[in-house]
Amino acid sequence: MQIFVNTPFNEALRHTLRQALPAGHQLLFKVELPEDEHRGAFRRADAILGNPPAAWFTEAPAQLKFWQLESAGFDGYKHLHLPNVTVCNLADYFSVPCAETIVAGILAFYRGLEELTLLKAEKHWIGSPIRYRLGLLTGKRVVILGAGSIGQTVKKMLSGFDCSLQMVARSHPDATIHTPEALLAILPQIDLVINCLPGAAKGFFTADMINAMPPNAVFANIGRGSTVDEPALIKALQEQRLAGAVLDVTEVEPLPSNHPFWSMSNVILTQHTGGGQANEQEGKVAIFADNFRRFTEGQPPHNQINLQKGY
Structure with a gap:
């Protein structure tokens, strides 16, 4: 699978994520691509990690199967109709x-x-x-x-x-x-x-x-x-x-x-800092790796949501 990573992980966390996934999957990190290649990489994705601009979904990836949000909230995506995509958020995290x-x-x-x-x-x-x-x-x-x-x-x-x-x-x-x-x-x-x-x-x-x-x-x-x-x-x-x-x-x-x-x-x-912690980004990597593994092995991923229902 091609995985588009919108979250701006640092080099160490990008390495950790690469090591955490089984062979055969290609990670496309937005931070590693020229700006004019962002949308193209997004459109080729089978899976997404992070919260891309909602406007990008006017040309949603045709083969998209799995999307792991990096937030608990997803108000900006409620209008999207992605019937064949498994979408998860980070509510519990x-x-x-x-x-x-x-x-x-x-x-x-x-x-x-x-x-x-x-x-x-x-x-x-x-x-x-x-x-x-x-x-x-x-x-x-x-x-x-x-x-x-x-x-x-x-x-x-x-x-x-x-x-x-x-x-x-x-x-x-x-x-x-x-x-x-x-x-x-x-x-x-x-x-x-x-x-x-x-x-x-x-x-x-x-x-x-x-x-x-x-x-x-x-x-x-x-x-x-x-x-x-x-x-x-x-x-x-x-x-x-x-x-x-x-x-x-x-x-x-x-x-x-x-x-x-x-x-x-x-x-x-408290300026919408409520969900923050020092190791927040490390946790996102670990959760994606686990949820993506569960999805590819046919197990139910954690924190699956329905965008249009709002929960």
């Missing part, structure tokens, strides 16, 4: 770093770490007065939107804080809330909402839901910015009808310099 990021951000919010970091930069000691403004994550009433791998990992981590946990999903057996109406009814009693929804759930968390949250509540988002009514969230934060927000994702990224979130002291922004 990013679940732990994403969960750690959002839990860390929530802890930072409750424990005042962002304010304390700014005071350190200013060499300004306040001390005791801050103590009496700090909150606790322990014992919070939490709703997790989405019961996928990230939501499940968040739930596991929060169980150590003795939180009261409920999950929202249409049919997942771990979910106790299955409809928007049921979620809306319970929100006035919730301290913390953590959004782990994929882009397919665009607009799910509505203005009515935001307005139903109590003024001491916190909204956290490690899913997709498009799944929440962002103008309503901004308004609620500005009017102090919400205590704060912890956001790894926003509707527009990068966030424009004039966006209100930048100047809000009750908002923590």
Whole structure:
């Protein structure tokens, strides 16, 4: 098979990938090709690793059989119709770093770490007065939107804080809330909402839901910015009808310099770094090698998705 690798691996990782695959497969690394040969190599591919521009699929490879995305999200590809292609994402791979990021951000919010970091930069000691403004994550009433791998990992981590946990999903057996109406009814009693929804759930968390949250509540988002009514969230934060927000994702990224979130002291922004880790690229190589082997041996690959269904 000819394998087009869109991911810009360094020389060492390209060597690792070459060594990891059985003989008889040809790897075409985008970073090793002149720019005017990129599209041609893509069109000849039997398999793809990475996230090529969606526009390239107007001339999709006729013989394409397997595609391993290098991301958990795939909103930009949902319109593609590739009925004979096995497509996989990296949902499970990013679940732990994403969960750690959002839990860390929530802890930072409750424990005042962002304010304390700014005071350190200013060499300004306040001390005791801050103590009496700090909150606790322990014992919070939490709703997790989405019961996928990230939501499940968040739930596991929060169980150590003795939180009261409920999950929202249409049919997942771990979910106790299955409809928007049921979620809306319970929100006035919730301290913390953590959004782990994929882009397919665009607009799910509505203005009515935001307005139903109590003024001491916190909204956290490690899913997709498009799944929440962002103008309503901004308004609620500005009017102090919400205590704060912890956001790894926003509707527009990068966030424009004039966006209100930048100047809000009750908002923590982690700039869509949630899935990151030092060995992220090494992990992508290992996952592709394993999934490609499984595919060629007739075994089901991990994290297979349906582009048009959004999961």
